[in-house]
Amino acid sequence: MEEVFIERxxxxxxxxxxxxxxxKECFIEEESDEPCPGEIYKGIVKNIVPSIKSAFIDIGFKKNAYMYIHGKFGNTSIKNGDELLVEIMKEPxxxxxxxVTNQISIPGRYAVIITSNNNLNFSKKLGxxxxxxQYIKQNIEKPSDVGVMIRTNSLNVxxxxxxxxxxxxxxxxxxxxxxxxYSIKPKLLYNGGGTLGRVLIDILSENTEKVIxxxxxDYNYIKEFISRKSDIxxxxELYLEKQSLFSYYNIExxxxCLRNNKVVLPSGGNIxxxxTEAMYVIDVNSAKNTKEISIDKTVLSTNTxxxxxxxxxxxxxxxxxxxxxxxxxxNNYEDKKKIIKILKRGFRDDKKKTVIYPFTKLNLVQIARKRRGKSIYDYIEEECGICKGKGNRIKLSYLNxxxxNEIIKISNACKINDIYIEIDEIYEKDILGDVLQFIKEIDALDKKIYINFMSNLEYFKVEALIFASQIRKFENLKIYG
Structure with a gap:
């Protein structure tokens, strides 16, 4: 059973x-005025740089967008001052x-309108x-001036x-x-329902039973969205409690846990x-995998x-x-083929374009996966000031x-005014530097807050101080109230 949770x-x-x-999947995006992938803009060419085969285009954003110039894009004849329809491929x-690209696409659940060609195209998964x-070719009603891509979801309708x-x-x-x-200036012309609209097209399936x-x-938008889809x-459900949706359902x-760079495998091995600045690197280790009777079998079982x-x-x-x-x-060629096959099977339901390349001579496998939005690290982590940027910590705003949510949970259970918090000492300077802002962000203006800054604390702890003896014990840790 699949469930989707959506929290703003x-x-x-x-x-x-x-x-x-x-x-299974997690999308985090900041709702801002910055251009997002999938949006379509009216643009004006401001500068062409032949040495890097790029055009710089004003789309009404503070920074000009850039577009590669190539024959396959049909944009080699553009010049300064030209007006173009462009689609955002990557955010700034x-x-x-x-x-951006001048090849526009407007995606739906079953089909996509495209301008890169004027043909009837099919998803590779329908090959x-x-x-x-043949049935689609005989019965489709395709506009004459654009191309159409038929998606795999069309099989179900x-x-x-x-x-x-x-x-x-x-x-x-x-x-x-x-x-x-009819527009004179660069401007946004289409956003496809924003981030939510773009994600819903891909994430909902016949296996999805509930959206919360x-x-x-968003409740009304989704109700309207699914009313037009016969396969969904x-x-x-609309959740309106004070405690956040993700906290209530233990999603936080x-x-x-996704911050942990080490993932233990069932056999005792790990990844x-x-x-890095240029890529993600994943290292596979046999570690404590001692179940197999030979080295070759241990290697194969860990790798698979x-x-x-x-x-x-x-x-x-x-x-x-x-x-x-x-x-x-x-070294075994058949074993390598098996591993590549398992990797490809794992991305079978992935809606992003993912290419898996064969093993190199150094036993490395390269994956190229289309970026859409930012990784979870970009929203959860920030540079640690104490170690001068050599490490990362959970963003204080995220932690707050x-x-x-923990304070709300305590308040819902009982009327307690004294709250004790344990948090890593790397946040001490930021919190004590503006105590009132911290108290506002944790919604505790009506509480008494006691904080114990501790070394090497991985997460945090929040507890209610119920007894007078507890309050006396932590009196020297009180920062507010």
Whole structure:
């Protein structure tokens, strides 16, 4: 059974997919005015740099977007001052503006309108379903001036549903083109329902039984969304309690566990996931795997277990770009094929484009996975000031939200005014530097707060001080109230 949890809080949208109670995928995006992947803009070419084969385009954002110029994109004849329809491929990062393309796509659940060609195209996952492909070719109602990509979800619905969605998507496209023609300045023309709309298209399936949201706006949006999809039959619940949705359903703990770079395998082996500036590196170790009677069998069993786990970890952590896996040295060609097959099977339901390359001579496997949004690390972690940026810590703002939920949980159980908190000493300077701001963020203006700053504390602890003896014991730790 699959369940989807959607929580909006302080301009952060978090979406989690659970399968049989276990975290499967996690999306975290900041709701901001910055361009997001999938959005379509009217742009004006401001500068062309032939040496890097790029055009820089004003889309109304503070930084110009950049677009690669290549014959396959049909954009080699553009010049300064040209007006273009462009789609965001990557959000702005650091000093870089957003990456865009002039090849527009408007995705639906069953089909996608595309401008890169004028053909009827099919998802690669439909490649071996020749009977279905022929049926679609004979019955599809395709607009003459754009291409259409048929998605795998179309297998579960009638041709009327597919044609109806294509008509709706084409109407969106014509509206975009019309607004572009009448607009003078660069501007946003289409956002596809924002982050929520884009994620819902991919994450909901016939296996999804329930969606739980914490805002009425999202509740209404999802009800409207599923009313138009004949292959989706699920329950939508609105959660409006004071304790956060993710805290109530214990999802916070699951997300925090994803910070751990070490994942232990059933056999006793492990994988280590590290982030470098250019890529993610995953190291596979046999560690305590001593179940097999030979080294070769130990290596194979550890590597196959790792391959099964790695796909899930990449999807849960929303890792993208280049991912390099260092498997334990293995020489047997058939064993290598088996491991690659397991990896590919793990990404079978992944909606992001993922390419898995064969083993190199050094027993490395490279994965290229399309980036969509940021990884969980970008939202949970920040540089640690104490170690001068050499390590990361949980963001204090993120931690404050978790503490607030624990205080709410305590307050719901009993009327207690004295709250004791244990937290790592790396946060001491930030908290004591602005105590009132900290108290506001943990929603404890009506409480008395006692904090014990401790060394090497991995997470935190929040407890109610019930007895007078406890309060006297921690009196010297009181920072507020």
């Amino acid at each position: 809080q302080n301009d952060i949208l978090r979406i989690v997919l659970r399968n049989n109670g276990k975290l 990062l650091g000093e870089k503006g957003p990456k 071996d379903n020749e009977e279905f492909i 009638e041709i009327e549903d597919i044609n109806k969605e294509i008509t709706q998507l084409y109407q969106h496209y014509k509206k975009i083109v019309k607004e572009d023609a 949201v914490n805002t009425e706006r 039959n699920l329950q939508v 703990k699951e997300i925090l 280590i996931i590290d982030k 277990e790792a391959a099964e786990e790695i796909a899930g970890q990449i999807m849960m952590r929303n890792l993208g770009g280049i991912i390099l896996i260092d498997f334990i040295d293995i 939200n978790l503490i607030k």
